[in-house]
Amino acid sequence: MDDSSASHALPRSPELMRPADTALLVVDVQERLMAVQPEGARIAWNARRLVDAAQILGVRTSATEQYPAKLGPTIPQLADRITTDIPDKMTFSCGSCSAIFADWQAAGIHRVLVCGIETHVCVQQTVLDLLAAGYQVLVAADAVGARHVIDHEIALRRLEASGALLTTTEAAMLEWCGIAGTEQFKQISVLAKEEPPINS
Numbered sequence: 001m002d003d004s005s006a007s008h009a010l011p012r013s014p015e016l017m018r019p020a021d022t023a024l025l026v027v028d029v030q031e032r033l034m035a036v037q038p039e040g041a042r043i044a045w046n047a048r049r050l051v052d053a054a055q056i057l058g059v060r061t062s063a064t065e066q067y068p069a070k071l072g073p074t075i076p077q078l079a080d081r082i083t084t085d086i087p088d089k090m091t092f093s094c095g096s097c098s099a100i101f102a103d104w105q106a107a108g109i110h111r112v113l114v115c116g117i118e119t120h121v122c123v124q125q126t127v128l129d130l131l132a133a134g135y136q137v138l139v140a141a142d143a144v145g146a147r148h149v150i151d152h153e154i155a156l157r158r159l160e161a162s163g164a165l166l167t168t169t170e171a172a173m174l175e176w177c178g179i180a181g182t183e184q185f186k187q188i189s190v191l192a193k194e195e196p197p198i199n200s
Contacts, residue, residue, distance in 0.1 A: 017138065017175045023109045024054045026063035026082065027094060027116025027123050027144075031072035037117060039145045041197035044075060046143035046169040047115045049191045051081045053173040056187045060107060062100045064089055066122060092122045095129035111136040113172055115143035120155035127164050138165045140172055 029047050034040045054061045065074055065088045073079060074086055087097045094100070104112075112135050116123055123144050130137045139159055146152040160166055167175075170192050177188045 016178075017111055017113065017172065018178070019057045019059045019176050021109060022111045022113060022176070023060040023062060023104050023107075024050055025094065025100070025112050025114050025116075025126070026051065026061065026074075026078060027114060027126055028064055028066040028071075028118075029075055029078055029116050030065055030068065031075055033066070033071055033117055034075055036147055037145050038147065043115075043117060043143055043145045044077060045194075045197050046140065048077050048081070049169055049194065050113070050115055050140060050143060050172065051078060053176060053188055053191055055081065056184055057176045059176055060104065060109060062086075062097075062103070064094045064097055064100075064116075064122075066090075066092070091125075093125035093129045094122070095126065095133070101133075110134070111138070113138045113140060113167070115140045115169075117144065118146040118151070119144045120146050120151040124155045124159060127159050128162060131163050136165070137163070138167050138172070140169050141166045142168050 026047055029044065034044060037043060051061055061082060062084055063074055063078065063082050063086045065086055067090055068088050087099060089096050112130055114123060114127055114137060127137050127139060139156070141156060146155065156166060173188050173191060177185050179185065
């Protein structure tokens with residue numbers, strides 16, 4: 001691109017996620033909770049792709065566990081990739097996990113992409129608390145789920161009406177990436193081209 005064409009390029013939208021201002025929050029993707037999710041394979045696949053993309057592009061990633069003594073740990077394919085401590089909680093909202101938010105504030109994070117389970121309980125309450133705290137919140141609609149379709153669908157409608165933005169895993173990965181032709185884009189492209197699990 002020559003100097004003339006560069007000077008006429010449109011400015012980037014402030015609505016776009018950037019690795020420097022966005023965090024990924026993985027909510028309670030735990031063994032016993034996942035075992036009862038009809039779309040569990042899809043949720044795990046997309047959450048794992050988001051975690052992989054976040055690592056490639058330098059997006060801060062945190063995760064939580066709801067009552068792990070009863071519900072088990074984070075599933076191995078995510079736990080093996082998440083490098084930060086995974087706090088446990090008894091509240092449904094992740095808002096009680098203060099160490100996560102202290103880290104984000106120190107890093108200048110003001111935008112959060114949320115994935116995990118269940119859409120109408122821990123995800124919903126977390127997203128509403130994040131919005132109340134002043135974060136811009138996005139929900140990866142194909143990386144959240146609930147045992148019953150009605151709970152999942154109504155929760156997404158409520159979250160959107162409350163100000164959360166809905167997106168998808170692939171859209172989020174490519175939004176973080178922002179440009180083609182780089183080594184990072186090649187790695188993100190591999191994630192984007194993965195075949196989904198059979199029951200997704």
